[in-house]
Amino acid sequence: MDAIETRDIVILGGGPAGAAAAAIAAGLGLDVLLIDKARFPRDKLCGGLFTGRALGEYRRIFRRDPPEGMFEERRAIRFFLGGLAMGRMEDVPPMYLTMRWDLDAHLLALARTAGAETRTGQRVAGIDLARDSLTLEDGTPIRYRVLIGADGVTSSVARALFGRPFDPATIGFALEKEMPPLADPDTARAVRVDFGAADWGYGWSFPKRGSTTVGVGGLQARNPDMKGNLHRYAATLEQGDAQGMKGHFLPFGDHRTRPGRGNVLLAGDAAGFVDPITGEGIAHALASGRKAAEAAARVLREGRPEGAAALYRSETRDIRLSLRIASLLRPIVFSKMMAPVFSRSFEGSTRVKGAYMRMLAGEVEYPALLWLVARRLPAAAWRSRGDRRGKRNYPSP
Ligand SMILES: Cc1cc2nc3c(=O)[nH]c(=O)nc-3n(C[C@H](O)[C@H](O)[C@H](O)COP(=O)(O)OP(=O)(O)OC[C@H]3O[C@@H](n4cnc5c(N)ncnc54)[C@H](O)[C@@H]3O)c2cc1C
Incomplete structure (x- = not known):
């Protein structure tokens, strides 16, 4: 009887999280197989805004600058609320625009160059967590020592672990x-x-x-x-x-506080690692993919793959803290009651807008932004009393 194909790490999903995990794991000398149901290049619905934070992760993971032409740089931004202009800012930290069709194919090519094997156009039909194995649609079984679910918001790996990939009430x-x-x-x-x-x-x-x-x-x-x-x-x-x-x-504001179990890890959208205010997910997908691979490599070296999730959980504390603080700030930004206050504090302060942009660039973290907004809230609330009496309208969507 043929022995079942067994890999150190199997990664499900070849988006930014999967490509980052594959490149790091292969670079650390592990035997990596990445499986994606799509053939690349493939589309992924996305604004394609690659922030300075994402660029920092890209450089850290792939140890190079992005190729010429991959991104268009933008250094100006216009904010509106209910159709009303809230200001234009020039010379903000650069934002990079791209199409996921190009970006994801490029990231996957880098993972292959690093030594990862990829099987695209292959859907996973079943995952057997008890046997550390999965089965491809054509019936091929594959065993893993560590499995990384980087298979996006409808993750089959999250479903196998937790019964469903996300909560429809919070998605x-x-x-x-x-x-x-x-x-x-x-x-x-x-x-x-x-x-x-x-x-x-x-x-x-x-x-x-x-x-x-x-x-x-x-x-x-x-x-x-x-x-x-x-x-x-x-x-x-x-x-x-x-x-x-x-x-x-x-997956916008309801991330997994335990992004995995035993030797199975979730990265990127599969773990709900999307900023609940900005909707940015590529940077966290790259970072969590990298951290998942690093955690997997360490526990495999130590011969204890079942410790992967605990190590990964502690290594992703910074991502989860940032998402938690963003969730706390979210009602200030989005709730109808706070809309006049938020708009006053945001519109009237280039420091708040500047901090928001520096936060997107990865230059400051959410705690600094939280502090800045909190300091301005009382004065903004006072000034916005007139707005609520009808001097200014905030149309509903
Ligand atoms: C409309 C929209 C706009 C957005 N705009 C931005 C933006 O401008 N900037 C930003 O930073 N973020 C943005 N995001 C979020 C961003 O797109 C995601 O956070 C990011 O793509 C997450 O990357 P990922 O690798 O985790 O998952 P994905 O990019 O979703 O990749 C998952 C991969 O898994 C594969 N897969 C899924 N199931 C299986 C299976 N069963 N078997 C095999 N393969 C499977 C898929 O084919 C896919 O290639 C946006 C999201 C949306 C919906």
Whole structure:
């Protein structure tokens, strides 16, 4: 009888989390197999905003700069609330725009160069946690010493571990459409963010070379008509209609406090590692993929794969703390009651906006932003009394 194929690490999913995990694990000399149901290049619905934080992780993991042409740099941003301009900022820390079609194929190629074996176009039909094995759709069984679930928001690995990949009551949902490129070069230099385009969420317009990625996203439970939100948002942008929009879940504010069990780990969206205010997930996907591979390598070296999840949990404490603080700040940013206060504090303070941008760039962490906002809240609440008496309107999405 043939022996069952056995690998040090099997990674399910070849997005940023899986590619990062594969590159790190292969670089550490482990026998790595990455499986993805898609063939690459493949699309993933995403704004394609790669922050300075993500770039830092990219450099750390792949030990190089991104290739020429992968990103378009933007150093200006415009904020709106309910259609009202809240300010434009120039010379903010750079934001990098890309298409996931290109980015993810590139990341996976880097993982292969590092020595990881990849099997794409292969769906996993079943996972048997008790036997440390999974079965591909064609019936091939594969054993693992450590399994990393980097298979996105609908993760089969999370389902095998916890019964379901996410809680429908707390999940986010986002819709996007690629619109024509912006004609005005000055407007096209700036990323646009619209608070209020969705309830407990926002809208975005990311101007790229060949198109403008326009989307809205927020908590699904609070946005029963998310399609209507995107139609209305697209109408305010006057760039075309939103017919043909696409949607995808966004694990937005309900991350796993235990991202794994025994020798099975969850990274990226599979662990819910998406910032509940900004919706940014690529940076945390790269970082958690790296940390999952590093934890797996260490426990395998020590001959105790069952210790992987405990080590990984402690190594991802910084990510979970950042997400927890963002969850605490979220009602200040998104709740209807706080909207006038938030807009006053945000609009009236270049320091708050600047800190928000530096936070996206990875230069400061959420605690600094929390402190800055908290200090400004009493004065902003006082000034916003007039707004609530009707001098200023905050249209509902
Ligand atoms: C509309 C939208 C806009 C967004 N915009 C941004 C943004 O601008 N910037 C940002 O930082 N983040 C953004 N995000 C979040 C970001 O897209 C995710 O956080 C990020 O893709 C997570 O990476 P990942 O590797 O964990 O998962 P994914 O990128 O989802 O990759 C998962 C991979 O697993 C594979 N897979 C799934 N199931 C299986 C299976 N059973 N067998 C084999 N393979 C499987 C999939 O084919 C896929 O390739 C956005 C999300 C949405 C929905």
